[in-house]
Structure formats: structure tokens, C-alpha cells
Amino acid sequence: MLTSFSVAALSLIPFNSMNDDALAVYTSLNSMIYVENNSAYNLIKGKESNYKPAESAFTFNEVSIGTKYKNISFSVFYRYEWFLSFSEDTMELYGTTVNGGLIDSDRTYNLALETNHIQSEGLRIGYQYNMNSVNLYAAASYLNAKKLMVGDSSGSASLTGSCGDDLKCYSGNLNLSYTYSEDELFSRDIDEPESLYGFSFDVGADWKINQHWLASVFIQDIYSEVLWDESPFTDAHATTATSVVKGGKVNIDPMITGFEGNEDYKQRLPVKYNGLIGYMDGYHAAYLQGFHSYGATLVHLGYQYQNSGSAYKIKLYPIQKAIGLEYVHSIFNVAITSDSFDYQKSSILELKLGISIALM
Numbered sequence: 001m002l003t004s005f006s007v008a009a010l011s012l013i014p015f016n017s018m019n020d021d022a023l024a025v026y027t028s029l030n031s032m033i034y035v036e037n038n039s040a041y042n043l044i045k046g047k048e049s050n051y052k053p054a055e056s057a058f059t060f061n062e063v064s065i066g067t068k069y070k071n072i073s074f075s076v077f078y079r080y081e082w083f084l085s086f087s088e089d090t091m092e093l094y095g096t097t098v099n100g101g102l103i104d105s106d107r108t109y110n111l112a113l114e115t116n117h118i119q120s121e122g123l124r125i126g127y128q129y130n131m132n133s134v135n136l137y138a139a140a141s142y143l144n145a146k147k148l149m150v151g152d153s154s155g156s157a158s159l160t161g162s163c164g165d166d167l168k169c170y171s172g173n174l175n176l177s178y179t180y181s182e183d184e185l186f187s188r189d190i191d192e193p194e195s196l197y198g199f200s201f202d203v204g205a206d207w208k209i210n211q212h213w214l215a216s217v218f219i220q221d222i223y224s225e226v227l228w229d230e231s232p233f234t235d236a237h238a239t240t241a242t243s244v245v246k247g248g249k250v251n252i253d254p255m256i257t258g259f260e261g262n263e264d265y266k267q268r269l270p271v272k273y274n275g276l277i278g279y280m281d282g283y284h285a286a287y288l289q290g291f292h293s294y295g296a297t298l299v300h301l302g303y304q305y306q307n308s309g310s311a312y313k314i315k316l317y318p319i320q321k322a323i324g325l326e327y328v329h330s331i332f333n334v335a336i337t338s339d340s341f342d343y344q345k346s347s348i349l350e351l352k353l354g355i356s357i358a359l360m
Contacts (some may be wrong), residue, residue, distance in 0.1 A: 022359075117147065229236075235260075
């Protein structure tokens with residue numbers, strides 16, 4: 001059984017503890033937002049900005065409260081996540097449109113966008129099986145979903161020239177298909193769908209390879225399904241569009257045809273992969289950790305110093321140029337990561353808080 005505090009502090013398994021026999025209650029907050037190469041605040045708020053080429057953006061947020069006894073944990077939670085995957089041309093078109101400008105007239109923009117959003121609450125039960133050098137973890141969650149948006153669009157767009165009256169015409173084709181609990185695009189008057197059921201499964205493992213080396217893996221939502229009853233959907237097709245100047249800025253006014261309806265829909269959540277390899281020597285540890293999901297891969301290097309029941313961590317995301325600090329104690333932990341001191345300029349922002357109180 002892996003029991004050292006250094007191992008527990010490095011482990012990716014949720015609520016890993018060196019005291020497996022204790023009855024404890026805990027609460028935790030895990031929040032992360034990432035927008036590749038751009039300010040998350042500007043993208044979310046639709047602010048004018050110098051948008052850079054990018055292909056992915058996401059946010060994942062979970063608040064939970066639960067209890068753990070020996071190897072079993074039980075918790076209630078609230079989750080909010082939103083994922084966007086898009087082509088670089090799509091980001092350029094978005095940025096140009098937000099800034100009120102016109103796209104280049106001598107090229108065709110290849111457009112692609114995929115989204116997956118859910119807001120849910122639920123119950124989770126987890127079990128950890130301990131062996132001499134390996135810990136195994138599995139959890140099952142019941143999801144009561146509240147909000148939904150899943151869809152994709154693809155096509156092309158280009159600027160064809162003057163339409164007269166100092167207007168510019170766009171030509172191209174864009175196919176859109178999405179299902180939702182609220183129509184954000186066309187403001188359709190609907191009754192919100194109800195989720196009939198929802199579930200997801202998580203797995204994880206720690207492996208103490210030898211005295212110094214540790215490997216840890218955690219896969220969240222390795223399999224999931226949410227069934228929505230009579231969910232609204234829209235299939236639309238946009239063609240030639242005219243640019244209209246409003247308030248000194250260019251607005252695009254496309255011609256749209258399509259179909260709206262309702263049907264049962266099964267939603268799958270993106271699988272979230274986490275992996276770590278660490279080297280421990282006395283009070284010190286160095287590790288490499290990676291996260292892959294939502295079309296994005298984030299890798300950071302970390303250093304941990306452990307002493308007197310506390311662990312202090314510093315981590316560096318070399319590609320995103322972000323720095324994170326974390327403090328881990330048997331009673332509580334806190335972590336923050338960002339690539340800017342100004343949250344409105346951050347492309348990556350992570351916050352973790354946790355409290356665990358042993359009752360006996």
C-alpha cells in the first residue's frame with residue numbers, strides 16, 4: 001500500500017490520503033479555463049482584441065462535498081463545462097467580426113467549429129483498492145443534467161467584392177447542426193428539455209515503480225452518457241451574406257435556411273486524460289504532468305518540497321508560459337495557476353481549493 005505523504009501529494013487520484021482508515025468529510029473546488037493563445041476573458045465577453053491563431057478553448061468547473069471512510073468515498077457535486085474546437089480560419093473570422101472589420105478579399109476561409117456544453121449536478125461513489133506498490137481507483141457518477149449545447153458547423157467563406165451602396169458581399173456555404181436547452185443563435189422559443197438519466201465513470205492508478213519513481217494516471221469520464229428527452233435541435237444552412245455598417249463597424253447579415261425540431265438526444269462528455277511521472281528523493285520531488293482533452297494538450301514541469309506534513313509545489317507550463325503555486329496539507333490544499341497577473345489577459349487560469357476534516 002502506498003502511504004507516504006510525498007506520494008499522496010503527487011497522486012492524481014482524487015482524495016488520496018495517507019490515512020485510509022479515517023472517517024473524513026471534505027469539500028473541494030476545481031476550476032480551470034483555457035483559451036489557446038488568447039485572452040479567455042476577451043473571448044468569453046466578445047471583446048475587441050488582437051486575436052491570434054488558435055484551435056481550442058475550454059472551461060471545466062466542479063464543486064463537491066463528500067465523505068470518505070477507509071477506501072470508499074461518496075460525494076455530491078455540481079459541474080459546469082464548455083468545450084470549443086475550431087479551425088484557425090474560424091478564429092480569424094471571429095476576431096475580424098468582433099473587431100468590426102472585413103476579412104481579406106483574396107482568400108477563402110475554411111470554417112469548422114465543434115462545441116460540447118453541459119451543466120449538471122449529481123452523486124459520485126468511488127473506491128480505491130490498495131496493493132503493495134499499486135493503488136487502483138474507480139468511481140461512478142449519476143448526473144442530473146440541467147443545460148445542454150452540442151453541435152458542429154463547417155463550410156467556407158470569402159469576400160467577393162462590392163454589392164453596391166458601399167457594401168461588401170460574402171459568399172460561401174456554412175452548415176450548422178446543433179441541439180440545445182436554450183437557442184443562443186436564433187432565439188427560438190422552446191421548452192427546456194429534461195435529462196432522463198445520466199452517468200459517467202472515472203478510473204485511476206498510482207504505481208510506485210521503485211524507491212524514487214512514481215507514475216500516476218487519472219481518466220475522468222472514460223465513459224459517459226446523458227439522455228435528453230425531446231431536445232430541441234436546429235439544422236441550418238447559410239449562404240451569401242451582406243456586410244452592413246452599424247455604428248461605424250461591419251456586421252454580417254447572412255441568408256439562412258434550415259429546419260427546427262425536437263428529438264431524444266444522447267450526449268457524451270469529452271474524456272479527460274491526466275498523467276504524471278515523478279522522481280522523489282527525500283524531501284524533494286520533480287515531476288512531469290500532462291492533461292489532454294477538449295482538443296488541447298497541456299504539459300507542465302513541477303517541483304515539490306515536502307516537510308512536516310506539508311507539501312509546497314511550483315509548476316511551469318513552458319508552452320503557455322504560465323506558473324502555478326500549490327500548497328498541500330492533510331487538512332487543506334490550495335493552488336493557483338496563470339500566465340498573467342491580470343486575469344483579463346490570462347489564456348490559462350486554474351484554481352483549486354480543498355478542505356478535509358478527519359472525524360475519527
